[in-house]
Structures are given as C-alpha cells and as structure tokens.
Amino acid sequence: MPLARKIVLHTPISDEALLDPFVEQCLRDEVSLMAVVGPDCSRIEDVIDEIVVGDGSDPTRFLCTTSHPDEPIEDVMNMAITWEYGQGDPVEEVWL
Numbered sequence: 378m379p380l381a382r383k384i385v386l387h388t389p390i391s392d393e394a395l396l397d398p399f400v401e402q403c404l405r406d407e408v409s410l411m412a413v414v415g416p417d418c419s420r421i422e423d424v425i426d427e428i429v430v431g432d433g434s435d436p437t438r439f440l441c442t443t444s445h446p447d448e449p450i451e452d453v454m455n456m457a458i459t460w461e462y463g464q465g466d467p468v469e470e471v472w473l
Contacts, residue, residue: 379406381469383457385450388415393424395473400428403440410460411442414453418444 380403390396403411413422422444429440445453457468 380408380471381467382407382409383460383466383468384408384411385453385457385468385470386411386413386421387470387472388413388418388421390421390473392473396421396424397428399471399473400425400440404429404438408440410457411440412445412453412457413442414445414448414450418446 384403411425413419413425422442425440425442429438429442431438443456445456454468454470460466
C-alpha cells in the first residue's frame with residue numbers, strides 16, 4: 378500500500394538505517410511533504426534532504442521537507458492538512 382502524499386515523521390528514529398529505505402519509498406510513492414517533528418528533528422530533516430538530493434545528478438528527485446522543533450503535534454498536523462497538494466488529502470503519521 379502506498380504512503381499518503383503528506384507524512385508527519387516522528388523523532389527520535391529507532392534506527393537511522395531505516396531512514397534511507399523509507400525516504401526512497403516516499404520518493405517512489407510521490408510523497409509531497411515530509412514534516413519532521415520531535416527531538417533532533419532539524420538534523421533528521423537535513424539527513425532526509427541529503428538522501429533525496431543524493432549526488433545531485435537526478436533532478437526528478439524531490440520531496441519538500443520541514444522540521445518543527447518545539448511545536449505541538451496538533452500544529453504540525455494542521456500545517457500538513459492544509460499543505461498545498463490538496464487540503465483533503467490524508468496525512469500519515471510515521472514512527473521508524
């Protein structure tokens with residue numbers, strides 16, 4: 378089953394080795410937004426950006442990321458719900 382087009386990823390990540398295959402799945406499933414929330418979310422957002430960009434040779438690899446340190450989950454969910462792709466699209470919360 379494909380992922381939702383909008384993801385809220387909770388940190389901390391149980392095993393950062395799970396992040397690379399998860400991001401690749403997000404790219405295959407055409408995820409539009411990955412909002413990262415929780416402790417160390419800014420660093421995890423940077424790691425995700427590095428995975429997406431890779432060596433920079435494939436301009437079709439794109440995923441908008443945001444990080445939300447010290448923001449309530451309700452605010453992050455609301456931002457994701459109203460994200461431009463489609464306000465009616467579901468938001469999927471993910472814990473790795």
